[in-house]
Amino acid sequence: MSTKTQTQQTIIIDNGSDSIKAGLGGKDKPDLMVPTIVRKETNTEKNEYYIGEKHETMNKLLDSIYPIERGTITHWEEMEMIWSYILDNLNQNNSLCNIFFSENVCESKASRERKCQIMFETFSVPSIGLGFQPILSLYSVNRTCGVVLDLGHSLSSACFVQNANIDPNSIQYINLGGKDITDYLFQLINKKYNGNYFLQKCDWDIVEELKKEICFVESNYTNTRNQNNDKKAINSNNQNIKIKLSNNKEIEISNGRTKAIEILFNPNLVSLEDEPSISYLIKNSFNNCEFLNKDKILNSIFITGGSSKFSGLVDRLDYELKHILNQNNIKTFSPKDSTISSWMGANKFITDNSPQNSWYTLEYYNENGLYDIHKKFYQKFYRM
Secondary structure: OOOHHHHOEEEEEEOOOOEEEEEEOOOOOOOEEEEOOEEEEOOOOOOOEEEOOOOOOOOOOEEEEOOEEOOEEOOHHHHHHHHHHHHHHHOOOHHHEEEEEEEOOOOOHHHHHHHHHHHHHOOOOOEEEEEEHHHHHHHOOOOOOEEEEEEOOOOEEEEEEEOOEEOHHHOEEEOOOHHHHHHHHHHHHHHHOOOOOOOOOOHHHHHHHHHHHHEOOOOOOOOOOOOOOHHHHHOOOOOEEEEEOOOOOEEEEEOOEOOOHHHHOOHHHHOOOOOOOHHHHHHHHHHHOOOOOHHHHOOOEEEEOOOOOOOOHHHHHHHHHHHHHOOOOOOEEOOOOOOOHHHHHHHHHHHHOOHHHOOEEHHHHHHHOOOOHHHHHHHHHEOO
C-alpha cells in the first residue's frame, strides 16, 4: 500500500454514544468534543438541524436523534452529518488528511464497512486507520497489557489485553452506562416531587449535568440500603443545592447522591435482573480469557470512559474484585484523562507505527473494495 500517508496529516475520530472526540494527530488533546446528537425542528417548512450543541430556542419542539445507541451506529444519515460538521470545523482538506477511527469492541463488520465506505466515497479521504478502544486506552498510559473496563454512555465493556492484542473470548459487555445513570437519577428526583416538575424532555440535559456534579460511589453501600425508600436515597445529605428547570421553576436537591451510580454495581435497581454488575463483568471476562498469565494481568485494571470519573468508583471496584476473584494482586486505576484516553492512545499509536502497516488506502479500496479490511485489522489487534 502507498506510503504517502507519512507526509499527510491525520484526523483522529473517537466515536462515542455521548460525544465524539476529534482532532489532528500530534496534539496534546482533541480539538473538538462534539455531543453525538442531531436536533431537527419539526412543525416547520424549513429543514433545519443543529449538530451537537443545544440550540438556544429549546422551547421549540425539536426532534433529538442520537446516531449511536448502545455502541452501535443506528442513524447513518445523522452520523454522516456529524462527521461532516467535524471535518468542516477542523478546516482541513479531506483529500489530504487520513482518518483514524477508534472502535469499541462490539463494532460489527457491517458497521465498519459502511463507515469506511462513507469516508472514501463521500469525503474522499486518502487512507483510513482503525484501532480498538481498549488497546488505544492502554497506549495512552504507555501500556500494552491490562484489563480495560470501559464505562461508556450506553454500553459498558471489559476485556483482557496482552502485548497489544485482545483475547476475543474475554470480551464482555452490558447495555448499561452513563445514560442509564442519568435516567435513574431523573426517575428518583421525579418520584421525590411526585412527578410535578420534570415534565419536559429537555430537563434531561439538566439532570445529566447534575449527575456529573453530585453523584459518587459509596464504598460501604449494601444491597438492602434505601432500596425501598427512594426519597431517603435522594435526600441522603443535608447540604442542599437549587436547580433551575427549563420552565424556570426551581427544585431543591441534596448533594449526596449514591443510589443513581449504584446501578453499575446492582443492575437490579433498574430491572436488569439478568445482567452482571461491572464487577462481575470483569470476573466473567477473566473466566473466559485464555491468556496463560491472566492472573498477572489483573494487577493492571484500567477504568475508562465517560462514567469513569465518579469519586469512589476505583476503590469500590478494587474492593469487590478482590473479594469475588479471591486475588490479592488486583490493582485498579483510572487514568487522569480517562474520558479521552482512547483518543490520546490513538494519537500515540499513529506516531509509533509505520503507515504501511496501519492504513487502508483509497487506492487499494478502489482496486479491491473492503473485502479484506476485517482481516487486516483483526489480525493486528486480536489474538486469533
